Amino acid sequence: MRSKNETAEKRRLSAYQKTKTEKEIAAQHEAGKPETDIYYESYARNEGSPLKTLLGFYKGLYMNFFWSTFFYIIKHSPVWVLPIVTASIINNVTGHNPDVYRIIALEAGFMVFLLILNVPMNHLHIHFRSRAVRKVEAGLRSALIHKIQIMSIPHQKEMLSGRLQSKIIRDVEAVETLSDQLFVSLINIVINVIVALSVTITRSPVVFLFFLCTVPIAAALVAGFKKPIKKHNQLFRKEMEETSAKVMEMVELVPVTRAHGLGKEETNRMDTQVDLIAQAGYSLDIIQGQFGAVSWAIFQIAQILCLTFTSVLAVRGRVQVGDVVLYQSYFTTIVGQVSSLLTLLPIISKGLESVSSIGEILTFKHVESSIGRRDIGKIRGAYDFENVGYAYPDSKEEIVRGITFHVEPGETVAFVGESGAGKSTLMNLLVGFGMPSSGHLKIDGNDISEIRLQSYRKQLAVVPQNTILFSGTIKDNILYGTEGVSEEKLSRVIEEAGLRSVIDKLPDGIDTVVGEHGDKLSGGQKQRISIARALIRDPKVILLDEATSALDSISEKEVSYALENISNRCTTFIVAHRLATIEKADKIVVIENGTIAEIGSFKELMDKKGLFYRMEMTR
Numbered sequence: 001m002r003s004k005n006e007t008a009e010k011r012r013l014s015a016y017q018k019t020k021t022e023k024e025i026a027a028q029h030e031a032g033k034p035e036t037d038i039y040y041e042s043y044a045r046n047e048g049s050p051l052k053t054l055l056g057f058y059k060g061l062y063m064n065f066f067w068s069t070f071f072y073i074i075k076h077s078p079v080w081v082l083p084i085v086t087a088s089i090i091n092n093v094t095g096h097n098p099d100v101y102r103i104i105a106l107e108a109g110f111m112v113f114l115l116i117l118n119v120p121m122n123h124l125h126i127h128f129r130s131r132a133v134r135k136v137e138a139g140l141r142s143a144l145i146h147k148i149q150i151m152s153i154p155h156q157k158e159m160l161s162g163r164l165q166s167k168i169i170r171d172v173e174a175v176e177t178l179s180d181q182l183f184v185s186l187i188n189i190v191i192n193v194i195v196a197l198s199v200t201i202t203r204s205p206v207v208f209l210f211f212l213c214t215v216p217i218a219a220a221l222v223a224g225f226k227k228p229i230k231k232h233n234q235l236f237r238k239e240m241e242e243t244s245a246k247v248m249e250m251v252e253l254v255p256v257t258r259a260h261g262l263g264k265e266e267t268n269r270m271d272t273q274v275d276l277i278a279q280a281g282y283s284l285d286i287i288q289g290q291f292g293a294v295s296w297a298i299f300q301i302a303q304i305l306c307l308t309f310t311s312v313l314a315v316r317g318r319v320q321v322g323d324v325v326l327y328q329s330y331f332t333t334i335v336g337q338v339s340s341l342l343t344l345l346p347i348i349s350k351g352l353e354s355v356s357s358i359g360e361i362l363t364f365k366h367v368e369s370s371i372g373r374r375d376i377g378k379i380r381g382a383y384d385f386e387n388v389g390y391a392y393p394d395s396k397e398e399i400v401r402g403i404t405f406h407v408e409p410g411e412t413v414a415f416v417g418e419s420g421a422g423k424s425t426l427m428n429l430l431v432g433f434g435m436p437s438s439g440h441l442k443i444d445g446n447d448i449s450e451i452r453l454q455s456y457r458k459q460l461a462v463v464p465q466n467t468i469l470f471s472g473t474i475k476d477n478i479l480y481g482t483e484g485v486s487e488e489k490l491s492r493v494i495e496e497a498g499l500r501s502v503i504d505k506l507p508d509g510i511d512t513v514v515g516e517h518g519d520k521l522s523g524g525q526k527q528r529i530s531i532a533r534a535l536i537r538d539p540k541v542i543l544l545d546e547a548t549s550a551l552d553s554i555s556e557k558e559v560s561y562a563l564e565n566i567s568n569r570c571t572t573f574i575v576a577h578r579l580a581t582i583e584k585a586d587k588i589v590v591i592e593n594g595t596i597a598e599i600g601s602f603k604e605l606m607d608k609k610g611l612f613y614r615m616e617m618t619r
Contacts, residue, residue, distance in 0.1 A: 050355035054178065057136050064132035065183045068125050072188060075121030078114045080195045083329035085111055090322030129184050137176040144168050144361050165244060167361055171237075171354035178351020181344050189337040189344075196330040196337075204319055207327050210309055211334055229291065232284040233350045237357060239277040246273050288346045299335040306331040375455040379540050381571030382444050383407040383430075389438035390425055398437060400425050400594040407587070412572040414582040416612065417591035423575045426591070427543055430573055431462060461534035465546035465575075467526040474503065475510045478532045485536060497532035499525075541571045588612065 058065075085107045092100045148164060201208040250257075250270055257266045310327045313319045319327070389401040400422040407413055415423040428434050429441055432453040441448045443456065469477050478493070479485055494500050494510070502525050506512040514520055514529075521529070534542055576582050583602045590598040590605070590612045597611045605612040 050352040050359075053355055053359065054175070054182070054352070057140065057175075058132060058179075058183075061132040061135065064128045065187070068128040068132075068184065069187050069191070071121045071125040071128070072184075073191060075118045075125055076188070076191075078111060078118060079192075079333070080199070081114060082111060083326045084199065086329070087320070087322035087326035090325060091320045094321050129180075133176055133179045133183070136179065137172060140172045140175060140358065141168055144172070144358065147361050147364060164361070167241075167357055170240065170244075171357045174351050174354035175358065178348060178354070181347050181351070185340065185344060189341050192333055192337045196333045200327065200330055203323060204313075204327070206313070206318070207310060210306065211331060228287050229284075229346050229349045232280070232287050233346070233353045236277070236280045236284045237350075237353050239273075239280040241357075243273050243277050246270065284346075291346070299338065303328075303331060303335055370452045370454070373450055373452045376443065376446055376451040377455070379456065379459050380444050381407075381409040381541050383571070384442040384445075385439070386442065387439035388429065388436045388441050390429060390434055391437040398594065400591075401438070402595050403439070405587070405589060405596065405599055407571060409571055410569075411586040412574065412584070413587045413589060414574040414576060414585035415589050415591060416576070416582060416615065417597075421591040422594045423591055424545065425594075426589075427545055427573065427575055430541075430543060431460065432457065459540040461537045461539035461542045463527075463530050463534045463542070463544045467523075467530040469514050469521075469526055469529060471513070471515060473508075473511045473513050474499075474506075474529060477514060477529050478510075478536055480533055482536055490536070493532050493535045496535055497528045499528045499532055502528060539570055541573070544572065544574045544576070546575055590615075 088107060089100075089104055092103050097103065144164075144167060197208060197211060200211060247270075250266060257263055307324075307328055310319065310324045314321050314324050383406070385403045385405050388403040389398040391398045403426065415426055417423055425434075429436060429448075432448060435449050443451070448456075470480075475490075478490065494503065503509050503512075512520075514526075574582060574585060582588060585602065587599060588602060588605055589596055590610075592611060598605055598608065600608070606616065
């Protein structure tokens with residue numbers, strides 16, 4: 001039975017690309033992954049030059065902009081031709097040309113033809129432009145997502161998720177806007193100015209020289225406002241990222257905030273952040289507003305001067321009367337285009353700042369590299385900790401050290417100890433979330449630092465203490481990352497995880513939507529789904545970090561029985577405090593202050609009456 005969420009996804013894909021199946025689209029994405037290297041390489045080559053970096057993003061797509069510009073010239077030609085036609089008609093009328101009616105008819109017909117041609121040319125112009133811009137927009141987001149997936153976990157945790165989200169959504173959108181402005185608006189501005197100046201110089205060099213006087217004015221405006229606008233854009237972008245991160249934290253903490261009556265304090269904290277972003281936005285608006293107002297006033301005055309200048313030339317007979325209209329139209333075009341160029345400055349500054357922001361992720365150096373590593377193949381589940389130590393990134397002090405023990409395939413190993421002793425650190429090392437800073441961790445004799453972690457992790461199942469679910473159905477969450485699972489196997493796993501009684505009580509059964517982060521379910525229900533997700537993978541190794549901590553005593557017995565069944569089929573590592581969870585372990589490793597205090601079976605440690613014995617007696 002197909003879930004509602006899956007059906008909705010199918011409809012979305014069908015609407016997006018009706019002629020292709022989901023598998024074909026996925027295959028295209030898989031085949032296109034190397035394209036993301038374009039973005040990494042462009043930033044690496046041009047670091048410190050956002051504009052060059054942006055141009056590098058469009059490597060291989062320049063012909064799209066060539067054709068977009070070509071069709072823009074054709075579709076926009078009425079704007080340039082109309083002043084010439086208008087001047088010609090006026091000059092022929094005021095000159096009492098006997099053939100004036102034929103001239104009016106021909107020139108009017110020609111203008112109608114150009115205006116009709118505008119429609120198909122505009123379609124082609126947008127087609128080539130949008131195809132390139134949207135490809136890079138999707139490619140950049142894909143590159144950021146791929147980079148986040150290979151970031152070193154300890155370093156990634158230092159980046160707040162709200163900031164990462166802001167870079168993927170807001171900054172890429174700003175880069176897309178920048179691309180439109182640079183490759184479309186800017187090219188259009190240049191073409192308009194070139195055409196206007198070219199026609200003008202062929203008819204009156206004197207008027208042409210007058211037009212050129214506007215260029216130094218524009219340059220002075222750009223130079224005067226460039227640095228202040230860039231500075232305020234940087235401040236605004238940083239405040240936006242900070243706000244995004246704090247909003248996500250606030251949403252996550254709503255239950256805690258409500259439970260402790262801290263609503264007012266949390267509101268005040270967020271109000272302070274909202275005020276900061278408002279102040280940064282206000283400062284940015286003021287500087288951009290001043291920039292726009294000054295440029296507008298100067299160019300309006302320049303237009304009046306142009307009208308006065310060309311009118312005087314017409315009175316003296318230096319130009320024809322109709323040409324006054326032509327020059328005024330072209331000068332208006334030049335002024336409008338230069339004004340547009342100045343208006344683009346804040347957008348360009350914001351976009352280039354976003355290019356730099358995206359570069360913080362693209363050039364992030366702490367990644368899980370697979371270069372020079374080999375696939376581990378099918379694992380048996382034997383482990384050797386050889387004097388293993390681990391220190392946090394940028395820290396020299398090891399939080400675990402001298403860890404040495406051996407695990408046979410199929411054994412169950414429990415880590416026990418006080419909070420902060422180092423149990424979760426050892427579990428993270430087993431998953432490969434961090435590499436030993438000293439010693440060696442070997443899987444089936446293979447050093448973990450020499451293998452492709454993906455080939456190893458595909459054979460693991462991890463059940464964390466804090467269950468992580470996404471906002472799909474129960475079925476979607478159980479089957480996450482698997483393919484071709486039979487209904488019989490799914491049903492068996494549901495029984496083993498103790499989920500049957502839960503599913504039978506829900507209105508939509510296994511197709512019940514769990515809500516954001518599984519908020520519609522209890523802690524115990526979410527934990528059972530997490531366990532089912534682990535069981536469905538038929539792992540060679542399973543890691544259980546307080547896997548039954550959220551369950552009541554009856555549920556714990558049911559799930560413990562399921563976990564006992566799977567632990568007989570694979571190597572199992574457990575972090576737990578409850579006696580029922582660890583007493584059947586083959587080895588219990590007692591951690592104290594980052595080192596092994598004791599190691600042995602439950603009976604051996606109890607008979608020894610050491611640290612583990614004292615811990616159990618005080619429960």
